[in-house]
Amino acid sequence: MNVVVCVKQVPDPNSAGQLDPATNRLKREGVEVVLDPGDEYGIEAGLQLAEASGGQVTVVSMGPEKALDAIRKALAMGAAKGVLVSDAALAGADALTTAKVLAAAIRREPFDLVITATESTDASTGVVPQMLAGLLDVPCVTFAKHVEASGGTLKVNRQTEAGYDVVEADLPALMSVTAGVFEPRYPSLKGIMAAKSKPVDRLGVADLGLGEVTSGEQIVGVQPAEERKAGEIVEDDGTAAQRIVDFLAAQKVI
Amino acid sequence: MAKIWVFTEVLEGEVVPVGLELLTKARGMGGSVEALVFSPEADKVTATLGEYGAATVHACTDSAYSEVLLGGPAADAIAALAREHNPDLILIGATYTGRDVAGRLAAALDVPVIANGVDVSANGDIIVQGAIFGATLMVQSKFAGNRPAIAVLRAKSFAAEPGGGGSPTVVPITTPVDEKHRKARVKERVVAKAEGPTLEDAPVVISGGRGLQDPANFDLLQQVAQLVGGAVGASRAVVDAGWVPYAMQVGQTGKTVKPTVYIAVGISGAMQHTVGMKGAKNIVAINKDAEAPIFKLADLGVVGDVLKILPQLIDALKARKG
Numbered sequence: 239m240n241v242v243v244c245v246k247q248v249p250d251p252n253s254a255g256q257l258d259p260a261t262n263r264l265k266r267e268g269v270e271v272v273l274d275p276g277d278e279y280g281i282e283a284g285l286q287l288a289e290a291s292g293g294q295v296t297v298v299s300m301g302p303e304k305a306l307d308a309i310r311k312a313l314a315m316g317a318a319k320g321v322l323v324s325d326a327a328l329a330g331a332d333a334l335t336t337a338k339v340l341a342a343a344i345r346r347e348p349f350d351l352v353i354t355a356t357e358s359t360d361a362s363t364g365v366v367p368q369m370l371a372g373l374l375d376v377p378c379v380t381f382a383k384h385v386e387a388s389g390g391t392l393k394v395n396r397q398t399e400a401g402y403d404v405v406e407a408d409l410p411a412l413m414s415v416t417a418g419v420f421e422p423r424y425p426s427l428k429g430i431m432a433a434k435s436k437p438v439d440r441l442g443v444a445d446l447g448l449g450e451v452t453s454g455e456q457i458v459g460v461q462p463a464e465e466r467k468a469g470e471i472v473e474d475d476g477t478a479a480q481r482i483v484d485f486l487a488a489q490k491v492i
Numbered sequence: 493m494a495k496i497w498v499f500t501e502v503l504e505g506e507v508v509p510v511g512l513e514l515l516t517k518a519r520g521m522g523g524s525v526e527a528l529v530f531s532p533e534a535d536k537v538t539a540t541l542g543e544y545g546a547a548t549v550h551a552c553t554d555s556a557y558s559e560v561l562l563g564g565p566a567a568d569a570i571a572a573l574a575r576e577h578n579p580d581l582i583l584i585g586a587t588y589t590g591r592d593v594a595g596r597l598a599a600a601l602d603v604p605v606i607a608n609g610v611d612v613s614a615n616g617d618i619i620v621q622g623a624i625f626g627a628t629l630m631v632q633s634k635f636a637g638n639r640p641a642i643a644v645l646r647a648k649s650f651a652a653e654p655g656g657g658g659s660p661t662v663v664p665i666t667t668p669v670d671e672k673h674r675k676a677r678v679k680e681r682v683v684a685k686a687e688g689p690t691l692e693d694a695p696v697v698i699s700g701g702r703g704l705q706d707p708a709n710f711d712l713l714q715q716v717a718q719l720v721g722g723a724v725g726a727s728r729a730v731v732d733a734g735w736v737p738y739a740m741q742v743g744q745t746g747k748t749v750k751p752t753v754y755i756a757v758g759i760s761g762a763m764q765h766t767v768g769m770k771g772a773k774n775i776v777a778i779n780k781d782a783e784a785p786i787f788k789l790a791d792l793g794v795v796g797d798v799l800k801i802l803p804q805l806i807d808a809l810k811a812r813k814g
Contacts, residue, residue, distance in 0.1 A: 251764055257629065275732075276745065333605055334598050334637075359764070362624075362744055363607035364586065365644060368563060368595020377676035378564060378596070381588050383738055396561070397738055398588055400503060401684035405561060407676040416738045417745070418731055454604025454637025463623060463630050466770055466789045471782070474796025479804030482755070482776055483812060485792050489774055491695045491752050492720050492812065 239291040239387065239409070241284035242349045243317065244340055244370070245277040245299045247308035248360040262457040263330050273308040276355035278315075278422035280415050284353045285316045285423070287387050293350070294318040298343050300328060300336060306438065313433035314425030320438035321347070325451075327443050332455040333361075337369035342446035344374065346439075351392065352412040356381055367414040377411040383419055494523050495577070496614075497550075497640070499570070499584040499593055500541060502531035509692065510585030512544045512652035514645060518583060519545030519655050521614055526550060526579070527660070530557050530566050535662075542660035544652065552665035560673045563592025569667035571600040579640045581618055586646045594644045604637040607644035618643070627767040647692060648750050648771065684739070689723050691742065696722030697751040699742050699769070700730060703758015703779060703798050707735035712802040713757060719809040725749065725769075727759045743768035758798045761786025778802075 249256075250270040258265045284295040297312040298321045299305050309320035321343050328339065344352060352374065357364035371378030383402060384395035387409075396403045397416055407413075425433070443451055472478060486492045496518040500511030511527070518525045527546035529537065534551040541549050550573060557565055570593070574582070582597070584590045586608065598605040611621035617634040618641045624631055635641040691697060698713050698720075713724045725742040726735070742749055743765040754772035759765060761777070761784055769775070770789055777790035778798050787793040794801065 251762075256625075257631075262631075333595075333607060334602075337595075337599065357745060359745070360624075361608075363605070363644075364591050365595035365598065365605050365607050368592050369599045369605075370595075372564075372567070372596045372599030375672070377673075378592065379561065379676055380563070380592055395682075396588075398681070399508065401682040401739075403561070403678050404680040404682065405676055405678055411676065417728065418734050418738060421734070452637070454635060455606050455633045456636045457631055458617075458619065458634050459632035461630050463627050466775070468788050469791035469793065471787055471790070471793035471795065473782075474794055474801060476804075478778075478794040478796055479801050479808050482778075482792065482794065482801075482805055483808045485774070485776060486696070486720060486753060487812075489753050491722075492809070 239287055239293040239350045240348050241288050241293060241295045242344050242347055242352045243277070243280050243284040243295055243297050243312065244352065244354045245281065245297050245308055245312055246274045246358045247271050247299065247301050247305040248274045248358060251275060251359045257460055262460055271304060273311045274355065274359050276357070276359055276417060279417055279419050280353040280355050281312050281315050281317065282420040282422040283385060283415050286420060287351065287385070291387070296321060296347050298340060299323070300339050309438055310433050311425065313436045314429040315423055316429060319436060321441065322438060323441045323446065325443040327451045330453055331451065332453045333363040333366050334369055335451055335453055337366050337373055338448060339443070339446065340366070341370055341373035342448055343441060350409045352376070354412070354414045356414045356416055367412060371412040374412065377407045379405050379407045379411060380414045382413050382415045385413070385415070385419060495526070495579045496521060496523060497526050497528055497579045497582045498546065499528045499582065499590060501587060501589055502529060502533050502537055505533050505536050507537050507540055508585070508587065509652055510587060510647040512540070513647065513650040514583045514585060515541065515544040515546055516653050516655070517612065517650040528570060530562055532558060538660055538662050542657045543654045545655050545657055546660045547657070549660045549662050550665050551662055554669065556669040559678060560669060561592065561676050561678060562589050563596050564673045565669040566593050567596030567600055568670060569665050570597055572667055573665065574601060574640055581614060582640050582642045583612065584642065584644050586644050591644060594642055598642055601640070602638065603640060603642060604635055605642040605644060606633050606635065609643055609645045610649045612643050612645060623767060625763065627770060628763065646748050648748050688717060688721060691723045691725055691740070691747050691749050694721070694723035695752045696720045696755065697725050697742070697749050698722055698755040698757060699725035699727065699759060700757045701727035701759030702729050704730070705799065709799065710736055712806065715806050716802065716809065719806065719813065727765045756786050757802065759786055760784045761789065
């Protein structure tokens, strides 16, 4: 099974992100960037499914030149090839434009399965996987929390509000995976060395034949959110549990 | 605003709350409000949809939609309706299925989606407000593309209030499920019956993080939840570590909760988490690290050993019950 995994480089989720006040776009200079931690599960899922069936994993990303680092990490984990779409015209791209670019890049690769995270950690739109499936015209199994593959069929437990759905899908298909679906491996030293010589296709919008790129979303205002005020902080001296009970009683929830 | 559509879902014969929240919001934006519902039980909820503001309900009761994942065929049916009726704005709740429908619909109609929103307005431009970077920044974005505009809004962004609307006009949706959607089939729907209230509805939510040290200690949180009629949540760190299921995750990539009291146990307060709980009326935090960012949000913060305090809390709650 050949798998394409979509990945994104994002500002380190452990540090506060910033917008450039001049452009209202994500500030990328001087900000620590990492492979989106949510993508590591999809890469792991792809590697396990490909390894079990003798296929290979290609990682596809849209982002600035620096996003090559995120692709290299996926290659170090075991992916065979990378594709990076970088283009000044894509700065500020909305979800649908992003999906169109990824779909065009994926169509160039032979695939049985496309894997994504459920959403990116920075923009969190959470609709790109479904758009991609629509554009690629393949079945779309989202929010996978357990995955098995046999022959040309994928069996997935899909997270729902009430529990989960057991879903069977014919390949080729697209699947989005929740965190924890597989435990991501750490890149080995050998993997890191090998990643340096693995192929990465560098593409621009023109290579994808997409014509003019527009964004259907325009930021018109940014403000800091209202802050909560801190209340009383106490050191536990053995009475803290009772204080919490009193607090709950004062709020009339017990 | 001329015409707003609201996508609604039905679970066990009732409208999923975010649908009623969005109808309430749409009603206040002026113009006409119509609901979309895909469920064999749709007839059970049309009166409720009317009461919350839908003058018209487009209802699909075809059971074929239940045999597949709803996102694909529902998006096809809504796209066909939208081409015919030209709504200006379609509101969709950020549920698992809502996100499936929104993404597929946008691709089908080639229109933009603004997602992860917490507010929407339509005075001239249609503007969606979102909270980014762990809800430290509020961002307003306007739709610049073709119509309809699709806005995906987080649950609990608005209160659901009935508006005393009469019986809505029910228009059947008759679009059949295209064969291609049978390539992904639902073989079984497993309902995990949790005891007590859901995370979204509980008056008290008690969530655990890495500070609990061991997955087995989540049992202490369950005991507290049982004693106060609350629900148990978790930080992303322990969900990622496989301690508890994803369905329990509170935060950016999990659920948004707004209980009367939120109790964060052994959770440092990363922005990823706080975005999902900072709307709580009151916050109690227990953490051994006095510098933990969670204390900046807490109405009552306790610096101490969670594994010592939780058993004491359970005893004190039991003693109070008598």
